Amino acid sequence: xxxxxxxxxxxxxxxxxxxxxxxxxxxxxxxxxxxxxxxxxxxxxxxxxxxxxxxxxxxxxxxxxxxxxxxxxxxxxxxxxxxxxxxxxxxxxxxxxxxxxxxxxxxxxxxxxxxxxxxxxxxxxxxxxxxxxxxxxxxxxxxxxxxxxxxxxxxxxxxxxxxxxxxxxxxxxxxxxxxxxxxxxxxxxxxxxxxxxxxxxxxxxxxxxxxxxxxxxxxxxxxxxxxxxxxxxxxxxxxxxxxxxxxxxxxxxxxxxxxxxxxxxxxxxxxxxxxxxxx
Amino acid sequence: xxxxxxxxxxxxxxxxxxxxxxxxxxxxxxxxxxxxxxxxxxxxxxxxxxxxxxxxxxxxxxxxxxxxxxxxxxxxxxxxxxxxxxxxxxxxxxxxxxxxxxxxxxxxxxxxxxxxxxxxxxxxxxxxxxxxxxxxxxxxxxxxxxxxxxxxxxxxxxxxxxxxxxxxxxxxxxxxxxxxxxxxxxxxxxxxxxxxxxxxxxxxxxxxxxxxxxxxxxxxxxxxxxxxxxxxxxxxxxxxxxxxxxxxxxxxxxxxxxxxxxxxxxxxxxxxxxxxxxxxxxxxxxxxxxxxxxxxxxxxxxxxxxxxxxxxxxxxxxxxxxxxxxxxxxxxxxxxxxxxxxxxxxxxxxxxxxxxxxxxxxxxxxxxxx
Numbered sequence: 116x117x118x119x120x121x122x123x124x125x126x127x128x129x130x131x132x133x134x135x136x137x138x139x140x141x142x143x144x145x146x147x148x149x150x151x152x153x154x155x156x157x158x159x160x161x162x163x164x165x166x167x168x169x170x171x172x173x174x175x176x177x178x179x180x181x182x183x184x185x186x187x188x189x190x191x192x193x194x195x196x197x198x199x200x201x202x203x204x205x206x207x208x209x210x211x212x213x214x215x216x217x218x219x220x221x222x223x224x225x226x227x228x229x230x231x232x233x234x235x236x237x238x239x240x241x242x243x244x245x246x247x248x249x250x251x252x253x254x255x256x257x258x259x260x261x262x263x264x265x266x267x268x269x270x271x272x273x274x275x276x277x278x279x280x281x282x283x284x285x286x287x288x289x290x291x292x293x294x295x296x297x298x299x300x301x302x303x304x305x306x307x308x309x310x311x312x313x314x315x316x317x318x319x320x321x322x323x324x325x326x327x328x329x330x331x332x333x334x335x336x337x338x339x340x341x342x343x344x345x346x347x348x349x350x351x352x353x354x355x356x357x358x359x360x361x362x363x364x365x366x367x368x369x370x371x372x373x374x375x376x377x378x379x380x381x382x383x384x385x386x387x388x389x390x391x392x393x394x
Numbered sequence: 395x396x397x398x399x400x401x402x403x404x405x406x407x408x409x410x411x412x413x414x415x416x417x418x419x420x421x422x423x424x425x426x427x428x429x430x431x432x433x434x435x436x437x438x439x440x441x442x443x444x445x446x447x448x449x450x451x452x453x454x455x456x457x458x459x460x461x462x463x464x465x466x467x468x469x470x471x472x473x474x475x476x477x478x479x480x481x482x483x484x485x486x487x488x489x490x491x492x493x494x495x496x497x498x499x500x501x502x503x504x505x506x507x508x509x510x511x512x513x514x515x516x517x518x519x520x521x522x523x524x525x526x527x528x529x530x531x532x533x534x535x536x537x538x539x540x541x542x543x544x545x546x547x548x549x550x551x552x553x554x555x556x557x558x559x560x561x562x563x564x565x566x567x568x569x570x571x572x573x574x575x576x577x578x579x580x581x582x583x584x585x586x587x588x589x590x591x592x593x594x595x596x597x598x599x600x601x602x603x604x605x606x607x608x609x610x611x612x613x614x615x616x617x618x619x620x621x622x623x624x625x626x627x628x629x630x631x632x633x634x635x636x637x638x639x640x641x642x643x644x645x646x647x648x649x650x651x652x653x654x655x656x657x658x659x660x661x662x663x664x665x666x667x668x669x670x671x672x673x674x675x676x677x678x679x680x681x682x683x684x685x686x687x688x689x690x691x692x693x694x695x696x697x698x699x700x701x702x703x704x705x706x707x708x709x710x711x712x713x714x715x716x717x718x719x720x721x722x723x724x725x726x727x728x729x730x731x732x733x734x735x736x737x738x739x740x741x742x743x744x745x746x747x748x749x750x751x752x753x754x755x756x757x758x759x760x761x762x763x764x
Contacts, residue, residue, distance in 0.1 A: 146591045146594075234743050
């Protein structure tokens with residue numbers, strides 16, 4: 116009798132999880148399958164759930180007929196620079212918050228954390244007008260800085276938590292061996308925190324990669340658009356009804372983050388958990 | 395511990411003031427120079443005709459080298475100062491770059507937003523509270539407020555509830571790790587990407603023609619009529635919210651799952667020995683135990699829903715009554731070029747999130763994160 120109850124419970128749990136997994140994965144699967152399907156069969160009824168009429172034509176077309184590579188390159192440039200800037204500033208600031216106590220420490224820490232939650236649409240207009248004046252619109256530099264604002268607070272806060280876990284005796288050992296403060300940070304502490312640095316890199320890269328609002332607002336010229344804006348334009352514009360193209364461009368855009376998610380997930384999860392469970 | 399080495403009494407007031415000024419200089423000057431240097435480099439790169447790859451490579455060296463060089467110069471200058479001063483200034487050398495970027499790009503624009511919200515079109519004439527009156531009386535704006543409320547309540551609620559359910563259940567199956575990574579996967583997709591995928595799933599063609607959207611294919615196959623998911627009000631907002639739930643449930647699940655793992659197993663065993671049913675264990679032990687994590691996750695998603703923009707913009711462009719505050723702001727700004735109204739909306743979003751931020755910061759303070 117008891118056995119039976121357990122079994123029923125297990126079946127219930129398994130079925131709930133299976134449904135959840137199905138719902139979570141199906142749209143991704145559907146996107147991939149559709150992107151490899153011949154145009155006319157995408158529009159056929161009833162839609163076949165299994166891959167059929169496979170072709171790479173959609174991909175070849177978006178690579179040759181649209182500005183995909185331009186958007187892709189722009190996204191990469193901005194994301195890479197954002198990551199570099201965030202890693203440098205984030206590591207320095209995080210180290211400072213972790214190691215030095217002074218009057219303004221708590222205040223500054225609070226500021227950084229409140230920015231983490233700050234709705235950035237709130238500064239869109241002044242940011243835009245300032246950018247226009249500084250001639251920073253339609254530049255990678257301007258967009259990189261905009262992306263840095265919304266990724267930096269997380270990095271500072273997150274790395275500070277990791278610096279806290281490294282005993283100060285390591286710093287002191289470094290000083291005794293003749294390292295400067297900067298030397299201690301770069302040569303001793305950062306190598307110990309490689310996983311944390313990887314996590315910050317992925318998150319920063321992802322957030323920059325996924326940004327739509329800032330690129331749409333600040334970089335209005337086509338040659339500075341990033342991938343999300345490119346996707347949106349494809350889906351609104353002349354290929355608006357061409358679902359094969361739209362799915363292909365979406366698939367091609369998601370490949371990089373998806374690979375990152377699959378191979379580096381343990382770093383990301385530990386990162387998120389560190390941030391939320393510990394504080 | 396540097397602060398112990400330094401007794402406040404060792405410095406006279408003049409020296410203290412000087413240190414204060416130097417701190418400010420160190421924290422501001424270095425990053426500002428970095429900014430100027432970097433900008434110069436970018437302008438140079440932008441205008442040069444070299445192959446793209448070379449430009450990118452040079453830019454990387456330039457960016458990293460520039461920031462590092464400035465930092466090292468600052469570090470060197472501090473070494474030249476008396477030891478006591480150096481010790482007091484060092485923290486700011488480290489924080490300086492981050493704080494400067496945030497001040498320059500965040501605090502100043504916020505004040506400007508507030509200022510602009512009292513001006514009319516093109517920010518020329520002062521109009522007092524007119525923009526705010528418009529925001530609270532215009533019909534589209536009221537729809538946007540209502541929709542944002544839906545996003546806030548249902549978006550947050552569903553993400554957290556489903557995330558919690560999966561976290562609780564995944565804890566009890568053998569393939570837990572794989573299941574969790576798969577649920578987490580949609581987070582890799584951008585809001586716009588997700589919007590486009592779901593637009594395809596929701597796609598609608600008039601009755602009698604071929605239905606290409608998967609949901610309508612299912613609905614017609616089951617004998618129903620095709621539904622124009624994205625145009626029926628107010629249901630369409632909920633179909634948009636479903637996308638957010640799809641994207642963010644994984645995030646809620648991963649964090650809640652980690653918190654559930656921290657519940658001491660002795661506590662759970664004791665309850666089981668006392669004959670408590672699983673339901674009771676969940677509601678009376680696990681949930682109270684992970685309360686603070688639940689709050690963190692909820693507020694994080696809640697803040698996300700208050701500024702939701704990409705999904706709405708990519709899916710419906712705010713038509714058919716799906717408008718939200720952020721999309722209205724964008725339209726006021728770029729379509730109607732009314733910066734005053736746009737700014738007023740952004741100030742209202744800011745005011746709406748302030749209590750949440752305040753609450754969160756207090757929680758952090760209590761948990762002694764600092």
